[in-house]
Amino acid sequence: MNRDLTDRQALLVLNALPNIGPITLNRLLAELGGDPREVLQASAKRLEGVKGVGPAISGSIVGWREHFDLAREEERMAKAGADFVVQADAHYPRLLKEIHDPPIGFYRKGQYGFEQPCIAIVGSRRTTLYGQSVAKRFGAELARLGFCIVSGLARGIDTAAHEGALSVEGSTAAVLGCGIDIIYPPENLELYRRIVETGAILSEFPFGRRADRQSFPMRNRVVAGICDAVIVVESDVNGGSMITARFAGEQGRLVYAVPGRIDQATSAGCHQLIRDGATLLTSVDDILGELSYLDGLRPAPIPLNAGGEGGVSAADLSAEEANVLACFAGGAILTPDAVATQTSLAADRLSPVLMMLELKRRLVRRLDGTWEARPR
16 A cells, blocks of 8 residues: 555655654665655564664554545645655755755755755844844845855844845745744744745644754754854854754854854853854854865855956945945045944944945955955
8 A cells, every 4th residue: 555655755754753753764764775665564573673663663654644644744735835855856955965864855835956055044032133133144145145044934043144145135945843834933924935935944844743842953953954054143052053053063064153242141152152162253254264165166146237357336336335435435444433424324324335335345344343445
């Protein structure tokens, strides 16, 4: 009877069964020739001959129809416009296959195929305005450079990172710790929809699965596993982002941490990561200087309608941007207050203009908070 299933359907069944972790699933597949249908056909005795498989797991597999309604799940997927990506698919992330316990498959909503390198930006749900602005800026600039920004769709840093990537029409992917049909927090419904349009929502959990203490660490290992590097913007010492950073370290990924105020609890985790060997991150150039690809290439940046040899022409600047940029003629190094005085722009209007000029590679922010024109 199980022979009537396709490989993908059999993997969908195995992925949804309770109390079977990805390590055990991968071991079962390896022991039974890589054919998921053989796993579903095997007797309880044969299954229990595999390390880590006891009566509870073998019972779930042998009686899988009692635990999982395949037809209903496929109907839900079709209605949601989701597919189930397996390791044999070209758009299963290459780096994710290399971790110790890769998912045998995951649900995907959105058509992004992970062709470009990914960088995760993660942090606290209870964040500061500083943390949100940093996450959004890094998300925007890295997406502009061609990276896919990966995070978890949570409040705070995750939301800011996704929004940063979307603000420059870049790619972003959200990995959920619940079923792909559950949007949490609810206020991120519109963000969820925007990500689906140009990126992807991912989950290894079946429809209807609520998040719990087990699902979030599983989600965090996928976030780290997809990416070349993980950036922690704000986190307390016990935050979930610390788990993501630990997974990244174990998986051989680069780990970056953004410093914050020493009296701010939401930066304590970042400071601990830096003490433990994570790279202190102050600008995107810190990442570009360290990342190295086997083919020597970085992802192609999002086109900016550049004029001349690689820069942004004056025609690509808004009137406000051109006005602000003119303040830096002759090599001037200015504080935001000095620029505000010269341009008569309010601080809440000047800040995004400075950020856009930085994204367009016309200005650079110095370590002391002042700005100067980037050499042409």
